[in-house]
Amino acid sequence: MAEVDPSSFDFSNYLVRHRKEVEVALDASLGPEKPTQLREAMRYSLLAGGKRLRPILCLAACEFVGGDPSLALPTAVALEMIHTMSLIHDDLPAMDNDDLRRGRPTNHKVYGDAVAILAGDALLTRAFEMVSLRSPGVPAERLLKVVGELSLLAGAPGLVGGQVVDLECEGKQVDLDTLEFIHLHKTGALLKACVTCGALIGGATEEVLDALRTYARGIGLAFQIIDDVLDVTATSDVLGKTAGKDLIADKTTYPKLLGLDESRKRANDLVNKSKSVLQPWNKNAAPLLALADYITDRDR
Ligand code: GRG
Numbered sequence: 001m002a003e004v005d006p007s008s009f010d011f012s013n014y015l016v017r018h019r020k021e022v023e024v025a026l027d028a029s030l031g032p033e034k035p036t037q038l039r040e041a042m043r044y045s046l047l048a049g050g051k052r053l054r055p056i057l058c059l060a061a062c063e064f065v066g067g068d069p070s071l072a073l074p075t076a077v078a079l080e081m082i083h084t085m086s087l088i089h090d091d092l093p094a095m096d097n098d099d100l101r102r103g104r105p106t107n108h109k110v111y112g113d114a115v116a117i118l119a120g121d122a123l124l125t126r127a128f129e130m131v132s133l134r135s136p137g138v139p140a141e142r143l144l145k146v147v148g149e150l151s152l153l154a155g156a157p158g159l160v161g162g163q164v165v166d167l168e169c170e171g172k173q174v175d176l177d178t179l180e181f182i183h184l185h186k187t188g189a190l191l192k193a194c195v196t197c198g199a200l201i202g203g204a205t206e207e208v209l210d211a212l213r214t215y216a217r218g219i220g221l222a223f224q225i226i227d228d229v230l231d232v233t234a235t236s237d238v239l240g241k242t243a244g245k246d247l248i249a250d251k252t253t254y255p256k257l258l259g260l261d262e263s264r265k266r267a268n269d270l271v272n273k274s275k276s277v278l279q280p281w282n283k284n285a286a287p288l289l290a291l292a293d294y295i296t297d298r299d300r
Helices: 011-029 036-046 053-064 069-090 107-111 113-133 140-154 159-169 176-201 206-233 254-258 260-277 279-284 286-297
Strands: none
Touching: 011 053, 011 069, 011 286, 036 069, 036 107, 036 113, 053 069, 053 176, 053 206, 053 279, 053 286, 069 113, 069 140, 069 159, 069 176, 107 113, 113 140, 140 159, 140 176, 159 176, 176 206, 176 254, 206 254, 206 260, 206 279, 206 286, 254 260, 260 279, 260 286
16 A cells, blocks of 8 residues: 555545455355355354454554555455354353344344354354465465464464453452453454454564554453443444443443543543554554544444
């Protein structure tokens, strides 16, 4: 991408353009596989909309380091697949037990628990197929690094570990450090993977990767803080998922510990710090800076 002055960057246009690309690539990623019911269940959740923040972050990080974002598209799809499978599993009765997601009945409500679990499993494994077998033009050593990054950040040291602690803490008194741990792992880890994987595909140096990890940690935590806030302030219609769920499940959240205003302030501070990390590369940073702001400005 040509260098863009952040003050004149047309973010709406950027979002529309990349969302379109991502939707087309997601659609193409699922073939005529059998059995039909599994295919339908995979498509049902993967193509149900959603903000597509994760794949767009991946493309933006690739552009940030001077890479060609089209080469990162299969990895961007993989990240959305992992995200979607985590939503399907999160909604199951054994976890958050929800019946509304992305504005429609949850996967297990339509296909039953067993197929929902298996559709999630198939999306997770397809994600690794996208990176390792369906990423033409990307050097193998970069793909290997992406596979490693995804394995760590999606697995026990990341998203899965965070989810386990989240479930363990339901109905218990939780302090701010534990809550931060949950948010950074359950939600932040995958957002970090989006940024690092996009940058790895683009050939990032270790110095830039370090800066991007710091950027991603801040926006990842801010994202979940705002998710907690929206759970209180937004409606199910706007969110496309059940509002007020944290209270019902007796979860500790940022608004519960700090109040709504202080939570919003914390998220804004984190986003501002994340943006400042990218200062030395300001000219290439317009999309990542705008995406950071989007995390706190969004209404769903
Ligand atoms: C990844 C192997 C593996 C297992 C999954 C179930 C589970 C383990 C983890 C749950 C993680 C989870 C659902 C965290 C919440 C993250 C979050 C805030 C999701 C909402 O993201 P949005 O708002 O949703 O970007 P859309 O629908 O817009 O994509």
